[in-house]
Amino acid sequence: MASYGGDVLVNYIWLGMLVFSILVAGAQGNIELVTKAAFEGADIAVKISLSLIAIMTFWLGIIKLAEAAGLIKTLARLVQPVTAFLFPSIPKDHPALGAIIMNLSANILGLANAATPMGLIAMREMQKLNRKPDTASEAMCTFLALNTSCLTLIPTTIIGIRLMYDSQDATAIVGTTIFATACGMTVAIIVDRTLRQVYRWRAGQHG
């Protein structure tokens, strides 16, 4: 199968981090740090996954109820103008749209314990529409572009830290944060649209 620069980028970054780090550690005589860091990293990863069991189970239960009650469909219909623009490939009554909106709302309100599970639920729903189950769909790429460019309106964590160190104006950075986020998100949406077209064109070229 043909692969292109963007497709394999994560492989290069991953390999690059490992090779570069191990060479640096070796050259500086700190090679034992690599072993320790590797197992520590694996340990953190498993702990994160395990901690997801609780909130995933909880939110999947709630979402199933909301779906059975027809609330997800109602929600999806309410936000249809926005989602039709961002996610043209998802049918307008699909539960994926409801989960996407709940994820984005939880992000905006800074509810980390709801945002991540809702995001994973949205991914599950989008995967049901995905024709190539090992490859990211267009809708997923758009969704992740929105998520990685961060939608938080009020950065509560950092405001808390500023207050801890006696800031005279702890919320002074709310405006600058919203400005920076808005710039990032605008670029993310534009790049997403552009790359989507490029990839469609390439797919056409290669059959």
Added chain:
Amino acid sequence: MVELINEMSRWAIPLILLVVPLVAFMKKVLVYETFVKGAEAGFATAIQTIPFLVAMLVAINIFRESGAMQLMIACLSPVFDHIGFPVEVLPHAIMRPLSGGAALGIATDLIEHHGPDSFIGNLVSTMQGSSDTTFYILTLYFGAVGIHKYRYAVANGLCADLTTLAASLFIVHALFK
């Protein structure tokens, strides 16, 4: 505005827990059984993320602990210094897409040493608040559905991160310097 959003955040989840089961009950849904049935998939979804997260976090942790990150910062410092970006904040800029906890640690440290209302304090606060842990999110979200071909998602995430960084520097320069 800030108070209003904080208040909404406090009420959001309790309200969902009240409204969703009530509406479901009124629509004659067997609420308890339906909840349990949906929740069944929670374990599998969470466990499925393990190989993806292990792969990514091992690489990131080695990069952080081996001295490679410090070397990269030393190499990039002159370039960033040239464009008016304070070199002290560079570790945060590099760590932000890789590790949320590490970036927050760096931000806290900078705020402690330079003061929250200093230029550096305001800049790192804005950078922390306006961006997210891109690699962690990509790994986790794709991992949960077993996708390993990310297509253009990584390139786009990095583009957005660079834009947010540039925008933070621009706006904090404009307002606080």
